[in-house]
Amino acid sequence: MTEFKDRLSWDTAQGQILDEDRRYLMMRADVLMGLFRRLDDPTRTQALDALGQAVMEQGGLSAKAYWDAIHHDPQALLNSIADISAQLGWGSWDIQPGGTGGLQVQVKNSPFAWGFGEHDQPLCRPIVGMLTAVGKLIYDQHVQVQEIHCCAQGRPAHCLFTVMPKTNE
Numbered sequence: 001m002t003e004f005k006d007r008l009s010w011d012t013a014q015g016q017i018l019d020e021d022r023r024y025l026m027m028r029a030d031v032l033m034g035l036f037r038r039l040d041d042p043t044r045t046q047a048l049d050a051l052g053q054a055v056m057e058q059g060g061l062s063a064k065a066y067w068d069a070i071h072h073d074p075q076a077l078l079n080s081i082a083d084i085s086a087q088l089g090w091g092s093w094d095i096q097p098g099g100t101g102g103l104q105v106q107v108k109n110s111p112f113a114w115g116f117g118e119h120d121q122p123l124c125r126p127i128v129g130m131l132t133a134v135g136k137l138i139y140d141q142h143v144q145v146q147e148i149h150c151c152a153q154g155r156p157a158h159c160l161f162t163v164m165p166k167t168n169e
Contacts, residue, residue: 004084022062029089033115033123045121052125052132059126060133067137074138078103081134090127091159102143102164105131110159113152122150124159135163142166 009018017024036044063081070076082093091109098104105127112124128145135143148160 003087005087019062020065022065024088029111029115031115033112033117036123037116048123048125052129055126055129056132057129059130060136063130063133063137072137077134077138081130085130090130098162098164100164102162103131103135105161105163107159107161108157110151113150113159116152118154119150119152121153122147122159123152124150124161127159127161131161131163135165139165 004019007019008024011018017026036048039047063077066080066084067077070080078095082095085091085093085107089111091107091111094106094108096104096106107124107127110124110127112126113119116123124147128147131145132143135145142165144162144164144166146162146164148162149156150159151157
C-alpha cells in the first residue's frame with residue numbers, strides 16, 4: 001500500500017486535500033482545541049464526545065477502506081493506522097497487545113492534549129473514536145476504548161488507551 005502522505009492530492013485550485021474521495025483539512029491543533037478550552041465543563045464534555053463520535057463514524061469509513069485494501073489483516077491495519085496517524089500529525093502511536101486480550105495504545109505527542117494545554121480530565125476523544133472504529137474492525141464486534149491517562153493531566157508525557165472487546169451480556 002502506498003504511503004498515506006504520497007496518496008494525498010493537494011488541489012490548490014479547488015482548495016482541498018484529498019485521499020481518493022476522502023477530504024482532509026489542515027488546521028493548527030491549538031486552534032481546534034482552543035474552541036474546547038473556551039467552553040464550560042458540561043458543554044466541553046459533550047462537544048469532545050461529539051468530536052470522538054464523528055471521528056469514529058467518518059474516520060471509521062477510512063479505516064474500513066484500508067481494512068478492505070489489506071484483506072482484513074489485523075496487524076497490517078494496526079500498522080497502517082499507526083503510520084497514518086503520525087503522518088496526519090496525531091502523534092506517535094505504539095500499539096501493543098494488552099494483558100487481557102485487548103490492545104494497549106500509547107500515544108506520544110498528542111495534538112489534542114498539546115493544543116488544549118493542562119487539564120484534569122482526558123481530552124483525546126478523536127483518538128478514542130478512531131481506536132473504537134479500528135477495534136470494531138479487528139475484533140468484529142463492539143469494543144470499549146478508554147483513555148486511561150492523558151498527557152494533558154501531567155506525567156507521564158504520553159496518553160495511554162485500552163481497547164477491549166465488549167463481552168456479550
